[in-house]
Amino acid sequence: MTADIVPDTEHRGLIARLPQPARDLAQLARFDRPIGWWLLFWPCVVGVWLSGAGWQWGTICWFLLGSIAMRGAGCVYNDITDSELDQKDARTASRPIASGRVSKQTAWIWLSVLCLVGLIVLLQLSLLAQVIALASLLLVAAYPFMKRITWWPQAWLGLTFNWGVLVGWAAFGDAGWAAPIAVYLGCVLWTVGYDTIYALQDREDDALVGIRSSALRMGGKVKQGVAICYGGAVLLWALGFWLLRADWVSWLTLMPVGWHLAWQVLTLDEKDPDNPLHRFRSNRMAGLLLAVACFVVGNAGV
Secondary structure, three states, X not given: OOOOOOOOOOOHHHHHHOOHHHHHHHHHOOOXXXXXXXXXXXXXXXXXXXXXXXXXXXXXXXXXHHHHHHHHHHHHHHXXXXXXHHHOOOOOOOOOOOOOOOOHHHHHHHHHHHHHHXXXXXXXXXXXXXXXXXXXXXXXXXXXXXXXXXXXXHXXXXXXXXXXXXXXXXXXXXXXXXXXXXHHHHHHHHHHHHHHHHHHHHHHHHHHHOOOOHHHHHHHHHHHHHHHHHHHHHHHHHHHHHHHXXXXXXXXXXXXXXXXXXXXXXXXXXXXXXXXXXXXXXXXXXXXXXXHHHHHHHHOOO
16 A cells, blocks of 8 residues: 555555555545535435435435535535644645645645536526525535634534425425434534544544544543444434324334444444444445334334
8 A cells, every 4th residue: 555545445455556646635535435415315315214205316416426525525615724744644644735735726726626626516406406505605615613612612513414304305305304403413523422433533633633523522431432422323314204103103214323333332342443434334225224124213104
């Protein structure tokens, strides 16, 4: 593995075959780590399927493209603002901007290209969905600075990453917003949980350079903290389902995702350097299971 390929790259062989300039841009947008855009994509699907609009494969494909592009744009923006902090962290020092392989000027151009793709996707949505999607830019712009001012940047990430629930609902849902908002807030807690697991990798370096995170705040009670977040997420999802369809049977659809989240907590091993990353990545399955539950509940009786 070449020195400039970061340890948590998922597709090392493919990335290593790219010429250096293309490899740097791909890594800058985290194309080598698709878990990020999966976690951005599934909330969009949740919103669409919860609305009862059916499969809507065309819109879902647009959401997939938008998730890849805008997650990439967010990562580029994050690396531009965090380049000095990244240089102090052993895990992030090899990132393209922090290492000096990509200039900030080039990064801004790449960011513009990714945002242009996002704009094309945005234009495929209804006007209400467009307005709601654009409102998320305020959350995105503020996120890189949250780790400097709060111990809970994961909560801000949750507000940002799960905005797709509201956008997906706006694209097809009716005027009732109580159910999607409850599901959205559940997804926020889900994100706090899984990103706390991810932050376990950086606790020592974060403490040294003064970066705040929920993993540091929870101290020796990370498992308990994640369990509370996941438990709260399931309860809020159950509330959302009840508000949509007052039928306790709908709660049975949450059993698979609930079991999966419980498995993450029960098997989390903070002392194993590979375990937290594996548990974090497994949330792409949690997102799928939640989306399927939303499809069943949203489209029951349609």
